[in-house]
Amino acid sequence: MSFELAGAAWVIPLAFALQGVSAALILARLLRGPTGPDRVVAIDALTLLGTAALGLFALHSRQAVMLDAAVVLALVSFISTTAFMLMFRTREAESPPAASIKEERDQ
Structure with missing residues (x-):
């Protein structure tokens, strides 16, 4: 399988650079994320960036594998x-809501 990006050789390096910036911002969210679900979304976004990087690398190296x-x-x-x-989801079902905990402390 052989293909070329006609007249757009600058697109792949730009896409790699933008993915690097995105990865840095997502890593900041991963480290700062106040809750577990925030961190899971950040990890999911990083794996999505990894998938896109592999796709770009396939375009750059012309390897469909x-x-x-x-x-x-x-x-x-x-x-x-x-x-x-x-x-x-199971952790939320097992733990009581935060409002009921606050009411119990106030009593």
């Missing part, structure tokens, strides 16, 4: 995000 790795990473990311969502 990298697209297979991108698809596998996307599937694993989806499964892990779903698992984290179920984990936080």
Whole structure:
């Protein structure tokens, strides 16, 4: 499989640079995230950026095999995000709401 970006050789380096900036901002959210779900969303966004980076690398190196790795990473990311969502859902069901805790302290 061979292809070229006609007259747009500058697009791939620009996309890599923008992904680097996005990754830095997402890492800041991952480190600052006040709650667990915020951090899970940041991890999910980082894996999405990794998938996009693999796709860009496949375009740059002209290797279609990298697209297979991108698809596998996307599937694993989806499964892990779903698992984290179920984990936080059961934690919310087990713990009482914050308003009822505050009312118990006030009494």
